[in-house]
Amino acid sequence: MNTSSPRVWLAEPVIRRYLDGVRGGIPLAKEQLRLLVQLVGASGQPLHRFLDLGCGDGVLGCALLEEWPEARGVFLDFAQPMIEAARLKLGDQARRHEFCLVDYADPDWTQSVRRFGPFDAVVSGYSIHHQEDARKQTLYREIFGLLQPGAIFLNLEHVSSASRWGEEIHDEIFVESLVAFHSRIGTAAGRVDIERDYYQRDDKAANRLAPVELQCRWLREIGYVGVDCFFKICELALFGGIRPAQPRS
Numbered sequence: 001m002n003t004s005s006p007r008v009w010l011a012e013p014v015i016r017r018y019l020d021g022v023r024g025g026i027p028l029a030k031e032q033l034r035l036l037v038q039l040v041g042a043s044g045q046p047l048h049r050f051l052d053l054g055c056g057d058g059v060l061g062c063a064l065l066e067e068w069p070e071a072r073g074v075f076l077d078f079a080q081p082m083i084e085a086a087r088l089k090l091g092d093q094a095r096r097h098e099f100c101l102v103d104y105a106d107p108d109w110t111q112s113v114r115r116f117g118p119f120d121a122v123v124s125g126y127s128i129h130h131q132e133d134a135r136k137q138t139l140y141r142e143i144f145g146l147l148q149p150g151a152i153f154l155n156l157e158h159v160s161s162a163s164r165w166g167e168e169i170h171d172e173i174f175v176e177s178l179v180a181f182h183s184r185i186g187t188a189a190g191r192v193d194i195e196r197d198y199y200q201r202d203d204k205a206a207n208r209l210a211p212v213e214l215q216c217r218w219l220r221e222i223g224y225v226g227v228d229c230f231f232k233i234c235e236l237a238l239f240g241g242i243r244p245a246q247p248r249s
Contacts, residue, residue: 006130014203015081025181033063043152045120047071054127058086074116078103118148125156130206137218144222147243154240160209170234212237
């Protein structure tokens with residue numbers, strides 16, 4: 001298995017490890033979701049249609065639907081187990097939404113969702129950092145083209161630290177959060193096991209991290225307004241911007 005490629009996320013063990021043992025242990029995960037929902041509401045754009053890009057188990061889209069239950073979502077991921085996990089999380093409501101098994105690294109990916117847009121919000125969680133920087137920039141531009149004027153794009157993302165010390169602090173905080181999570185859910189995993197899995201995980205080499213400041217600059221250059229980093233704890237950041245309601249003169 002090529003662990004330096006995003007396609008490592010097609011492997012069932014990698015997916016199961018993330019969904020069962022990591023997703024619930026992300027530091028301040030509830031606060032991140034709460035802020036994301038608040039920002040979508042603060043954008044002033046009524047939420048009728050949204051895209052959850054690289055949806056995983058659909059946690060971001062489900063958070064939006066708790067606030068806007070009548071909205072229609074498109075859940076897109078390139079891994080079938082992730083799509084199925086999102087369907088399962090949505091339960092009986094899944095039939096109201098669209099599920100796209102598509103790799104957004106493919107430049108033609110927008111054709112699979114364009115008929116469901118334009119979108120009032122596009123959200124993404126811990127997914128885009130697997131792309132090279134040039135692809136990130138192009139993807140942000142493609143997302144801009146899918147947004148309704150006045151709509152928001154929010155990326156809840158793994159970003160790079162400015163120093164090795166920052167990386168070490170991030171790792172310590174993440175491991176502590178994972179230990180607390182596994183203690184709450186009563187797994188047999190101890191600190192030694194959790195640390196080993198964290199530092200030796202198969203997907204680590206697939207990360208292509210970029211500074212949040214640089215990514216915000218890319219968004220501004222594309223034409224997003226109100227661009228900011230709204231939340232950051234070490235290497236976890238929530239940032240984004242809005243497609244202007246009126247085109248630039």
